[in-house]
Amino acid sequence: MNNVKPIYLLSDSQLLFSRNSTGQYFLASVPDDIGKTNIKAVYIGWSNGDRPEFYELFKEGMSNLKITDCHMISSEFTATDKQNLQQADLILLAGGDVNAGWKRLSETGAAGIIKEKYTSGAVLIGISAGAIQLGYRVPFEADNESVEMMKLVPYIIGAHDEANQWSDLKNTVRLVGADGIGIPFGAGFKYYPDQRIEIINKDKELFYWR
Structure with a gap:
């Protein structure tokens, strides 16, 4: 586990393109976390139905970090897709429908590969639904049950549910008895292997429930 890297959890894609007060991209630390120059980055958009325009945004965000070797992992999960995932240094899980994306991640075995990649040193980025999938459970009920996710982050x-005062998240925290974190629009955090949390955009406040 000595090679395990931080996980980036983002509310939305703004932080792929935003800069801090010093003019540095908020995610500028990603290549340093990976620790190599020839970085292979893959994008999983199964929660949004493999929409190509979102993959284009991913590539644009990666170019801001000087990462150009990018691949889209299709929901067909071909042999080439699996090979690209297994070789990835960076894996991004996109937003969309949490449960639809999770169903495909589970039935293809991709979720297991992502966990293996994490323990062997890949950097993971989850955006919206992708952030939820890297966490402990879905923050709302599906068929009267809060579905377990990858549990790489124990929250x-x-x-981006601040308009509803995080009601689903708070209810699920009470139901399950686990801790919860709400990430508002424009915000994100790094979760370290030693369980430290670093807010990425310090102008935004995370919301915690126990």
């Missing part, structure tokens, strides 16, 4: 994650 129930909520994303």
Whole structure:
């Protein structure tokens, strides 16, 4: 586990393109975390139905970090897709429908590969639904049950639900008895292997429930 890297959890894609007060991209630390120059980055958009325009945004965000070797992992999960995922240094899980994306991640075995990649040193980025999938459980009920996710981050994650005062997240925290973190629009955090949390955009406040 000595090679395990931080996980980036983002509410939305703004932080792929935003800069801090010093003019540095908020995610500028990603290549340093990976620790190599020839970085292979893959994008999983199964929660949004493999929409190509979002993959284009991913590539643009990666170019801001000087990462150009990018691949889209299709929901067909071909042999080439699996090979690209297994070789990835960076894996991004996109937003969309949490449960639809999770169903495909589970039935293809991709979720297991992502966990293996994490323990062997890949950097993971989850955006919205992707952030939830890297967390402990879905922050709302599906068929009267809060579905378990990858549990790489030991929190129930909520994303950009401040308009509803995080009601689903708070209810699930009470139901399950686990801790929760709400990530508002424009915000994100790094979760370190030693369980430290670093807020990425310090102008934004995370919301915690126990």
